[in-house]
Amino acid sequence: xxxxxxxxxxxxxxxxxxxxxxxxxxxxxxxxxxxxxxxxxxxxxxxxxxxxxxxxxxxxxxxxxxxxxxxxxxxxxxxxxxxxxxxxxxxxxxxxxxxxxxxxxxxxxxxxxxxxxxxxxxxxxxxxxxxxxxxxxxxx
Amino acid sequence: xxxxxxxxxxxxxxxxxxxxxxxxxxxxxxxxxxxxxxxxxxxxxxxxxxxxxxxxxxxxxxxxxxxxxxxxxxxxxxxxxxxxxxxxxxxxxxxxxxxxxxxxxxxxxxxxxxxxxxxxxxxxxxxxxxxxxx
Numbered sequence: 072x073x074x075x076x077x078x079x080x081x082x083x084x085x086x087x088x089x090x091x092x093x094x095x096x097x098x099x100x101x102x103x104x105x106x107x108x109x110x111x112x113x114x115x116x117x118x119x120x121x122x123x124x125x126x127x128x129x130x131x132x133x134x135x136x137x138x139x140x141x142x143x144x145x146x147x148x149x150x151x152x153x154x155x156x157x158x159x160x161x162x163x164x165x166x167x168x169x170x171x172x173x174x175x176x177x178x179x180x181x182x183x184x185x186x187x188x189x190x191x192x193x194x195x196x197x198x199x200x201x202x203x204x205x206x207x208x209x210x211x
Numbered sequence: 212x213x214x215x216x217x218x219x220x221x222x223x224x225x226x227x228x229x230x231x232x233x234x235x236x237x238x239x240x241x242x243x244x245x246x247x248x249x250x251x252x253x254x255x256x257x258x259x260x261x262x263x264x265x266x267x268x269x270x271x272x273x274x275x276x277x278x279x280x281x282x283x284x285x286x287x288x289x290x291x292x293x294x295x296x297x298x299x300x301x302x303x304x305x306x307x308x309x310x311x312x313x314x315x316x317x318x319x320x321x322x323x324x325x326x327x328x329x330x331x332x333x334x335x336x337x338x339x340x341x342x343x344x345x
Contacts, residue, residue, distance in 0.1 A: 185321060185322065185324075185325035186325070188325075188328055188329060191325065191328075191329035192285070192329045192330070192331060192334070194329075195329045195330050195331070195334045196331065196333070196334045196337070198337070198338070198341070201326070
């Protein structure tokens with residue numbers, strides 16, 4: 072039977088699968104983190120059918136960070152390896168961007184490690200280019 | 212950031228081939244379009260062929276074609292056939308403030324590598340389609 076997938080807000084009962092997807096990608100299980108994300112962010116979306124979560128995306132609108140006008144930030148995206156190359160990530164990003172537009176912003180940004188070739192290539196394929204910011208850090 | 216002439220020619224050639232995957236291209240056609248000599252371009256295409264990025268067939272209906280997956284092959288894959296992005300840091304002993312300067316240059320190299328490595332041929336072709344044609 073064909074299971075219809077749809078994008079909707081993440082629910083508490085999705086969290087175990089989100090933790091599992093994230094752990095498969097990053098190698099780290101972070102149940103407390105995802106519980107906090109689900110409580111804190113309205114723009115935590117999942118691509119799911121009746122029983123299975125295939126991917127997730129999380130974002131928010133941030134205002135005037137370092138002088139930047141309000142814009143949408145994507146700070147997590149994950150898709151099960153077997154669901155990739157089927158427009159799952161594209162659908163999730165499009166849904167999040169639509170939610171950003173409804174909140175009145177016309178720019179979306181993200182930040183990720185430069186050795187994360189897979190996700191970098193995904194965002195590039197969605198038309199994202201280098202932003203006019205430089206990420207900096209130092210040891211404490 | 213500048214690429215060597217050979218590298219730029221190689222990138223443009225591979226992108227031209229990937230844009231029309233079913234069509235064979237002659238070296239003359241690409242050379243004419245990018246203002247290079249046929250002899251020079253043939254050398255560039257020879258290196259791409261040896262790297263497995265293009266195929267070449269002789270005779271009628273022959274020519275050069277892209278032989279990779281444009282969704283997988285990145286700009287870095289093509290560039291690396293011709294030059295080493297980030298090769299500026301020589302291994303010789305550094306004098307005075309050279310080490311500090313090298314650290315900044317390495318930072319630029321890493322960013323360039325990540326940029327080239329994250330853009331597939333298909334993504335670049337998509338970008339080209341969005342730009343207004345001159």
